[in-house]
Amino acid sequence: MDATNSDGPRPGGDDPRRDAAARPVDVLDTVASTLTEIEASAAARVVLAQLLTATLTAFTRTGSVRDPLPETAPGSPQEALSVLAGLDHLRSSLSAMDAAWQVTAEQRIRRADEQRGVPAAAQGRGANNEIALARRVSPAASSFSLASARRLVQHMPGTVDALWEGAVTAQQASTVAGALSTASPETCRRIDELIRVSPLTLHGKGHKRLRSNIDEMVQRLEPETSRERAERAARGRHLSMTPLADGMARVSAVLRGIDAVGMMSALQAEAESLRAAGAKTSVPALEADLLVDAVLARREGTASSGTAPAAEAMSTEDAARTSSAASAPDAFEGIVPAEELEATAPSEPPRRPRTTPGIEIGIVITERALFDRDDEAESAHLEGYGSIPAHIVRDTLLGRPPGHLRHDEGDHPDEEVSAFFRRLYVNPRTGDLVGMESRARAFPAGLARMIRWRDSTCRTPWCNARIRHSDHVVPYHRGGPTSYANGQGLCVRCNLLKEHGLWLLEVLTGEASSASVSTASGETSGPAQAPGSADAPPAAWVWTSPHGARGISWRPPLLHSATSTAQEPPSSEADEPPAGSPPEADPPPAPPPA
Numbered sequence: 001m002d003a004t005n006s007d008g009p010r011p012g013g014d015d016p017r018r019d020a021a022a023r024p025v026d027v028l029d030t031v032a033s034t035l036t037e038i039e040a041s042a043a044a045r046v047v048l049a050q051l052l053t054a055t056l057t058a059f060t061r062t063g064s065v066r067d068p069l070p071e072t073a074p075g076s077p078q079e080a081l082s083v084l085a086g087l088d089h090l091r092s093s094l095s096a097m098d099a100a101w102q103v104t105a106e107q108r109i110r111r112a113d114e115q116r117g118v119p120a121a122a123q124g125r126g127a128n129n130e131i132a133l134a135r136r137v138s139p140a141a142s143s144f145s146l147a148s149a150r151r152l153v154q155h156m157p158g159t160v161d162a163l164w165e166g167a168v169t170a171q172q173a174s175t176v177a178g179a180l181s182t183a184s185p186e187t188c189r190r191i192d193e194l195i196r197v198s199p200l201t202l203h204g205k206g207h208k209r210l211r212s213n214i215d216e217m218v219q220r221l222e223p224e225t226s227r228e229r230a231e232r233a234a235r236g237r238h239l240s241m242t243p244l245a246d247g248m249a250r251v252s253a254v255l256r257g258i259d260a261v262g263m264m265s266a267l268q269a270e271a272e273s274l275r276a277a278g279a280k281t282s283v284p285a286l287e288a289d290l291l292v293d294a295v296l297a298r299r300e301g302t303a304s305s306g307t308a309p310a311a312e313a314m315s316t317e318d319a320a321r322t323s324s325a326a327s328a329p330d331a332f333e334g335i336v337p338a339e340e341l342e343a344t345a346p347s348e349p350p351r352r353p354r355t356t357p358g359i360e361i362g363i364v365i366t367e368r369a370l371f372d373r374d375d376e377a378e379s380a381h382l383e384g385y386g387s388i389p390a391h392i393v394r395d396t397l398l399g400r401p402p403g404h405l406r407h408d409e410g411d412h413p414d415e416e417v418s419a420f421f422r423r424l425y426v427n428p429r430t431g432d433l434v435g436m437e438s439r440a441r442a443f444p445a446g447l448a449r450m451i452r453w454r455d456s457t458c459r460t461p462w463c464n465a466r467i468r469h470s471d472h473v474v475p476y477h478r479g480g481p482t483s484y485a486n487g488q489g490l491c492v493r494c495n496l497l498k499e500h501g502l503w504l505l506e507v508l509t510g511e512a513s514s515a516s517v518s519t520a521s522g523e524t525s526g527p528a529q530a531p532g533s534a535d536a537p538p539a540a541w542v543w544t545s546p547h548g549a550r551g552i553s554w555r556p557p558l559l560h561s562a563t564s565t566a567q568e569p570p571s572s573e574a575d576e577p578p579a580g581s582p583p584e585a586d587p588p589p590a591p592p593p594a
Helices: 027-036 042-060 077-115 127-135 139-155 157-164 170-179 185-197 207-221 223-235 257-276 283-304 316-327 367-371 390-397 445-455 492-497
Strands: 238-243 249-254 379-382 386-389 469-472 487-490 504-509 512-518 540-544 550-554
Touching (some): 077 127, 077 139, 077 170, 139 170, 157 185, 170 207, 185 207, 207 379, 207 386, 223 390, 257 283, 257 390, 379 390, 386 390, 445 487, 487 492
Antiparallel strands (some): 238 249, 469 487, 504 540, 540 550
C-alpha cells in the first residue's frame, strides 16, 4: 500500500493525501516526526509507544484477512477489507488498555483518598463516577464495565494478553467477563488458562455460543453452587420496556430459559401457521401480535369473570382486538390455557404446563445427567438457548420450579408437566451426536433436526442468528452427500449470500487447510467431497470470502467435559505475539507485546 497516495475516505473532511504524490514528504514520516517531538513524561511516552505498537501490529499482522494492509493493492477490495480487519484488531488492543487503565484509575483514586484521610470504608467510593465522566458513559454502564475490567485484569491475564494481541475480540472478552460475574476467582483462572493456551478456539464464535460454552464450563467447575445460582437468577426475572422511535417500544423479558424457549417456539409455530393460511404480515410481526393478543385476551377473560378490573380504560381498537382474540380459537393455547381464562376464584390458581403441548423443544442431555440426581456438574443443551444446568431440566420434568433448593422437596400443585421426549445418543468420548445420511437432496426432517441441535446457531463465523436452513457444505451438485458430516445449519441471510461469489470452505487441519471447496457453481479449488465420514464431521471449517476475508466456524462440542485438557489448535500467524515491546509503565496500562 502506498502511504503517500490513497483514495480511502477520511472522517471529518477532505482527504489531505489526495495530492500527496506531488509532495516529497511521506505522511508516515510526518506523523512519526511529530510524535517524537512531543514533550511528555516517560510514562506518557510509554503509553504513546504502546498505542503505536498496537497500531503497527493491527495492520501488519491481521489474522482475519488473507492479505495484510502493506501487501494489498491501492484501491482494491482487499485493501478495504484489510483496513477494516486492522481497525477491529486495534479495537481489541485498545480494549485491553482501557480495562487496565480503568483498574489503574480506581486504584489511584483509592490511594488519593487514603492520603487525604478518607475513612477506609469510603475510599474509592467516587471512582466509578469519575471514570464514567472520563469515558463519557453513564455511571451504571461504567459500573458494569469496571467490574468486568477488574475481573479480567486481576484474575484473567491470559485473556487480556489475547485481547491485546487481537486473538480475542472486545465483545468476546466482555462476554467472557460477564459470564463469569458470579464465578469464583479460581474458576476464572482455570478458564483463563484454557483461553491462553488455545485462543484460536474462540475464533468465529459469536457471543451467544461463547456465553453458552462458558456457562457449561462454570457448571462443570462449580457444581456445588449451581442450584443457589439458578435459584438466585430465577428470583430476578422481570419485564422492562424501552421506548423506540415512531411510536414503537421494546418489551424485554428475563425469564426462565425453558419457559422462554417454549414461548418462542409456540409463537413461531402459530405465526408460520398464520402465514401458511394466507396472512400477509411477516412472521416476526405476527409473533409480536400473538404475544400481545395472548396477554390482553387473558386480561379480557379475567375481567369478564369478575376477577380483575374491567377493561373500560382500554382503547376501542384494543378492546376490539382482545374481544376477537377471545372469541376466536385460542392461537396461544398451551401457554395461556382456556381454564386459566375461565378462572373465577383467585384463591384457586390454574395449573399451567411447564412446556407447551404440541411444541417440540430440543434438549440434548446424557442419561447420566438425566437420572443421576447427585451429580450437579452435568449440563444439558437447550435448542435456541444453549448450555443449561442439567438439574434445571430434571426439576422441570418433575414439575418443580427450575433452580429450587434441595430443601424444597414438596409438591408444587401449580405446576404440571407436558413434555415430548426424543432420545438422542452421543459419543461418550467426543460428545458428538450420532450421525445419519440420506440419498435425498433435501435433508430429511430427522437429520435436519440433528444438525440444528448440533450447531445451535448459524454456522457462519461470528453469526448468532437462529438456524432456519440446512445447507450442504460441499454443494449437492458438486457431489456433496446429504449427510450429518456435510450438513450445517445456517440462517436465511447467510445461506443465500453464501452462494453469491466464490466463497471457499476449507477443513481446518494441522497444515492449515487441505480439502477446500467452492460454494460457487462453476469452480472448485479442491476435491468435491466431504472430509471424514457420515458420523464424523470436521472439527472446523475455514471460510474465505471472495476478496480474502477469513473466519473459522467450529463444530460446537455438545456436553463435553470442561475440565479435560484442551487440545492445542493448529498454529497460525494470528497467534504469534507481535514483535517489538515498549518499556513497561508502572503500573502497566496494558500488557506489553511479548
